[in-house]
Amino acid sequence: MSIALLACLGLILLLAGIGAPIAYAVIVGSLGYLAISGAGIGLAGKVLMDGMYSSFILLAVPLFIVAANIMNAGTISDRLLQFCVALVGRFRGGMGHVNVVASLIFSGMSGSAVADAAGIGKIIIEMMTKSGQYTRGYAAAITAASATIGPIIPPSIPMVLYALISNTSIGYLFLGGILPGLIMGAVLMVMNYVLASARGFGIEEPVALSELPRRTVQAFPALLMPAILLYGIYGGLTTPTEAAAVAALYALILAAVFYRALTGGAFVDILIESARSSAAVGLLIGGALILNYVVASENIPNLLAARLSDIDISPLTFLIGVNILLLLLGCLLDATTIILVILPLFIPVCRALEIDLVHFGVVAIVNTMIGLITPPYGVLLFVINAVTRIPLGEIIREIWVFLGVLILALLAMILFPGIVLWLPRLFGYEG
Template sequence: MSLAFLLCLLVLFVLAGIGTPIAHSMIVAAVVFLAVKGQDLGLAAEQVIQGLYDSFIILAVPLFIVAANIMNAGTISERLLRFCVALVGRFKGGLGHVNVVASLIFSGMSGSAVADAAGIGKIIIEMMTKGGRYPAGYAAAITAASATIGPIIPPSIPMVMYALVSDSSIGFLFLAGIVPGLMMGAVLMAMNAWIAHRRGFAVDEPVPLRELPAVTMTAFPALLMPVILLYGIYGGATTPTEAAAVAAAYALILAGLFYRALTLSNLYSIFLHSARSSAAVGLVIGAALIFNYIVASENIPGLLAGSLQGLDISPIAFLLIINVVLLLLGCLLDATTIILVIVPLFIPACRALGIDLVHFGVVVVVNCMIGLVTPPYGILLFVINATTGISLRDIIREIWLFVLVLLVALLAMILLPDLVLWLPRQFGYRG
């Protein structure tokens, strides 16, 4: 490991530590590395241009962002929410169950935990806290916890990024996320039911069963979104990037023509917000491409893989160690940075130990999503605090039990790879 690389890391951590955006920190650190090495500073721009130009799959990210923003702006979210209330609102802790089920359904459209929490999550929190039925902190905590499911069930923006750095099949990654996403929803609903009985939360007035068909038909066009998306990919009609374009177009047609919930001014705001979000993500991806070039030039992945080969370590032990490291990093760094900068360091070691990269990718994404609700950083906690005004102290006090059951689900995924790989294997995956 050269002095230039150590200086690069020092600059990165100092800039990030004083609050500089992580993308800017990585770009400046990369320029420092190139300058100390005496290399052409234009290499930084070259790596960004080549990386973005050669990676068609990256185009899926802004398309999924557009689809999610259209879903939030139209009445689609409200229709889906009424369907969830009719489905599970009749049980003890009903609105908590509605919260989780809504995230399971909405995750098939947004691919983003932040979009889930800031969009449909805000509506559910208002429903839960109305009339003092649920404590505000509890409503915010279960909303944050359930939003972590968003990037696990396809489509998934973090999985697109993982596919970029690992050269894994995005189609099989999407399939591998379905069972883990359902498992996360199940453990959150189980914890919600236990807390609801223990605290004596009131049972909400159930929607009459005779109204269920009408509510279902109203939500049915929106429920078709994930079906169309998955059929396009696994039926061979579209690539994942093309499926993202279909999802955005379908959301636009649904909200604008079928539900008539969009105006031209709303559409302008949606595209403007989507462009800003996409630019922010693109900047991080570009910075990560430069940084990954530096890491490769220093042969850091090879050194790590070589050191592991000298140790008598099993694949399960390696996965457990890496997940502890990622959980700790998740308390401080955002998921995008971890996936694009940290995870590529471990991929050669995974190959050397015979760890399936699709299994590893799903575990990494689940781990990063748990990091989004783990104090002190927990970006979803800040998002909900900013959109609802509920104090961080109240949210953090209630979040720990949900983090615990999510960690139990993560441990099951690590120890039982077949839970993750069963569905991809049904569609021909040979990993």
């Protein structure tokens, strides 16, 4: 390991340790490497230009962020929740089931776990605690756990980022996430039912079945968005980036024209907030591009692949080992950092071991989403604490059971690749 690389890693750890944003730490550390190695700081500009402006797919990130923010600002979330209450609220642990089903539906619109938790999550927590049957910690915990499904079922911002670093088809990644997302929802609903029965949570007053058609009609335009996105991509009508633009436009028409719930001032606020969120992601992408150049210059991925080939490691052992590492890193790092900085190290090894990159990508993204609810640095736990003021201690006490069943679902995806690859293969994927 060269002195320049040691200096780079030291700077990143030092700056992150004193509380600097990880994007700034990565950028400064990478620039330090370029300066010490004699490559010249100007090279960073070329790497950024080549990476950011030649990747058309990156445009999908701000567009999905805008779509999610519009969904949260209008009455779309309320209508979806009323539909979910009528659909599954009548069963034991009804509001918990509503929470999970709402996340499953909303995940087909936002592509962001944070947008899910901060938007529809805040509303459902208030509904659960208002009934008096659920503790604040339980309502917040199941909300955080169900929000992890957001980036698994398409559209998915993390999958867009993974496609960027792995040169994998984003369309097949989106397809690969559908069944795992549904399985995550199913295990959360089963655990919610078990806990509701054990703790004696009451059954909500059922909505009359005659009311279900009316609520379905009210929510139907919003429910159409995932279908429009998937048909556009897999019907060959749009690229994933164009589908993101369609999603943003459809959300705008829905909120402003159809539901008449979006004012001009609110729309300006949405654009400003979306620009801030996109800039934060863009900074980290820029830093990761430079750092990935550093890693490639040091030939680390190829050295790692050669070392693992020498010890004759099996693909399954490698996958389990990487996922244990990612679960540990998820306790400390956010998902975007892991995807952009850590995963590129393992992609050459996956190719050498003939591990399918769609399977690896979906499993790794599920893993990083689980990391969003893993103490001590679970981003979703902090988001829900910020928007509801529920103490972190109460949320963490209740999160462990949901964390456990999600890890079991992750293990099933590792052991049985068909869970991820069945749908892509159905649509012609040959990996």
